[in-house]
Amino acid sequence: MLTVAPPTRLLLGPGPSPVHPRVYQAISQPVVGHLDPYFFQVNEEIRKGLQTCFGTTNEFTMVISGTGSAGMETAVTNFVEPGMKFAVFANGYFADRITEMGRRHGAQIVRLEKPWGESFTGAEAEDFISRHKPQLVAFIQAETSTGCYTPGKGICEAARKVGALTIADTVTSLGGMPVDVDAMGIDIAYSGTQKALGCPPGLAPITVGPRGVEYLRARKAPSVSWYLDLKLLLDYYEQAHRYHHTAPVSMFYALRESLAVIEEEGLPARLERHRKNHEAFVAGMESLGTAMYVAGEHRLWTLNTPRVPDGVNDLAVRKHLIAKYGIEIAGGLGPLAGKVFRIGTMGYGSSAENVSLLVDALRDAFAVAKA
């Protein structure tokens, strides 16, 4: 008799998202050693699949043995050195998190702040970066706290002019929206497995372009973190297969399978599916008289933030959805607490059926939570 017996949930919050049945099958395949040739084969297949999703030819594309936040910390610990000027485009919770990580690593932080949910124009990026001349720039391509999308081309161009490297948080875009690392000119991008990739949480994909690799090679002092040291990880995964840590093999199986599912669907078709289901959800919200928090052109297709209707209690809605429908959505964070819902239409969960089910459930919940 199994001890673990989770309730059935339809995960339509900001992640984890629903997992494809094949991925569940893959995660329970027999473990092999972390130095087994089969493990390295799986790892190579993962790297290829991730290159497609990231939109990059970067050789240096791999997986960190931790969740999305470990991916963020990997970017910071490898590319921030004490005293370095680090510019953050701050328009949400995860921008604040990378700011905090930068501070802990001794960076001198400068921030361009915008109200949560707003994006940045190319002119704003250019002005800010040319004024401060940072050595490193970070922005959140897909801000999970607000549903705002910032592709990043203007930021990366401005950064390149002053010789700064760019870090992009693509946790909620990878596999569901255009990330386009090479086309945007992003130097370092990291993500998580539990959003639009449709895999359980536990790994952080990361890619580093040639300028980033050059920086790593030239870097004198090692990163404070040994566990997330990209130079050591490179020796393990790509070159001598020198033992570093014991990779979480089962999670690698799961990610490998979810990338196979993506390859079979085709990335363009997958992105288009995310766009269509997002738009259907927005139309559904409009039919309920509920406006979206983020302006049309800046909306993520993966994570939607409809406003909490006037007179409706946010928490009561969420409780009703779980109790009656087994549907998980989330509330707002920080300044958006009580003001928006955070609703995921991503990965395996992005389907016409789920959108229609959810809109109906929200109609019911709004009525109940108003009464």
Add this chain to the structure above:
Amino acid sequence: MLTVAPPTRLLLGPGPSPVHPRVYQAISQPVVGHLDPYFFQVNEEIRKGLQTCFGTTNEFTMVISGTGSAGMETAVTNFVEPGMKFAVFANGYFADRITEMGRRHGAQIVRLEKPWGESFTGAEAEDFISRHKPQLVAFIQAETSTGCYTPGKGICEAARKVGALTIADTVTSLGGMPVDVDAMGIDIAYSGTQKALGCPPGLAPITVGPRGVEYLRARKAPSVSWYLDLKLLLDYYEQAHRYHHTAPVSMFYALRESLAVIEEEGLPARLERHRKNHEAFVAGMESLGTAMYVAGEHRLWTLNTPRVPDGVNDLAVRKHLIAKYGIEIAGGLGPLAGKVFRIGTMGYGSSAENVSLLVDALRDAFAVAKA
């Protein structure tokens, strides 16, 4: 059709070890959210199960979302501050690793060095610690590189006399040998899931005693690592359930189930099983004329290091075992490369059948690799 199709291996190396079928079933159960009440229930059950294995009543017992090395780094980043005097009992590869992590965190390191495979007497510990008066002391209770066991009582007593905290690496002892955190007087212990707990790799159990918690509470500057910051993790797991990162839910299911399996067997019976199968393996090696590297009273029951017989090629033996029997064992690291095998009899893999299969396979392999 599943893309992931691993070969069948009998994992008798230093980990990952064979996984119980129930654990594979558990890992593929439907994911719930990382803020779902069911997740926190699983987490509480894990904490209780870990307290038993660690031999502690520490409230502060939890799981880090990374592998065993992330557990080591958690201990270092939370308890090492720049300039601090950090004493390491160095008798193998993992002692060198924690030394390196300590250096990266700005510690002033002092080391008591012994040849790989030897342990430390209480008098040696007392002399070293009273001479250096460190603020923090680390030792490797179960040295996976050598098969040497250092329970730690003498070290912890000496450390307490000078007011130092102690860190113990219990990666290869937890669930297969007495760890006895409270009885030994260990302040901080971490481990991994893929050894004697019989679970896939991916999580790092950790426990912190009252003196460690007091240190954390009094600590002024935050740890350099945000991802591994125990104060923030405490807020997530134990108190307000304040969102920190998205926990790898599937891995938590796996660990929960492996702890249920341990509870059903009973820890004393489990340790006794490990002892018996280890002794049967040693007897088997003696019947092949092969001596053990570590002296009898210091041998781990989980990880055995028989010497490579004279005239036998280490690599040829390992290749033969994989090719003919699908059995994975490992060679020596560093100064022990080519001199010992590293053979795991741990977790679900510690059985009379596996020992007898392996001894027969080694007899065959020694003959082949000598020819």
